[in-house]
Amino acid sequence: MLFFTITPFHSEYHTPEDESWKLNVRGGSLIAELASDVAFTAAQRYDDFTFQEIEGYDRGPSISMGSVRVRFGIMPGNYNDTEPGVVVQRVSPGGSADTGGVLAGDRLVAWNGQEIGSISNWMELMAENSPGETVIVAVLRNGARVELQVTLQAANAR
Numbered sequence: 001m002l003f004f005t006i007t008p009f010h011s012e013y014h015t016p017e018d019e020s021w022k023l024n025v026r027g028g029s030l031i032a033e034l035a036s037d038v039a040f041t042a043a044q045r046y047d048d049f050t051f052q053e054i055e056g057y058d059r060g061p062s063i064s065m066g067s068v069r070v071r072f073g074i075m076p077g078n079y080n081d082t083e084p085g086v087v088v089q090r091v092s093p094g095g096s097a098d099t100g101g102v103l104a105g106d107r108l109v110a111w112n113g114q115e116i117g118s119i120s121n122w123m124e125l126m127a128e129n130s131p132g133e134t135v136i137v138a139v140l141r142n143g144a145r146v147e148l149q150v151t152l153q154a155a156n157a158r
Helices: 025-043 096-100 119-127
Strands: 074-076 086-091 107-111 134-141 144-151
Touching (some): 086 096, 096 144
Antiparallel strands (some): 086 107, 107 134
16 A cells, blocks of 8 residues: 655644645645556556565554544644654644643653654554543653643544
8 A cells, every 4th residue: 555645734734724725736746646657657567566664664553543532632743754752743722732731843752651652653542541531741842851741632522
């Protein structure tokens, strides 16, 4: 399976303020052309594809959003980051992260004392929680580790 996207996302991405004119149509057309080239090349290949693992990159187990009952209220900055943790690109106003003191530019590195390895690992940790619970989140902010208490909202809140 292949997934193509354009990053970074604009600050209103997947919010009520997200509008069609904010789409990067030039970048989107370039990605569509790349996807077409990849599909065309793959269709002409006679040999089987061989999986190659990327050293130092662990996606962890896949988790569905339906199993996550809480909403943290951030937009991650990079879904393919090879460094541990989750970069916070944007914080949703009034969300759990916002009221708990998480800032754009922070890197989430621990959730209730457990180190966060990747976004999928963080999603697994979040899935263990229920709305109304308070978690201790550690972030790296300007090179310093900061611990914050965050009360989790329901996934369907707001």
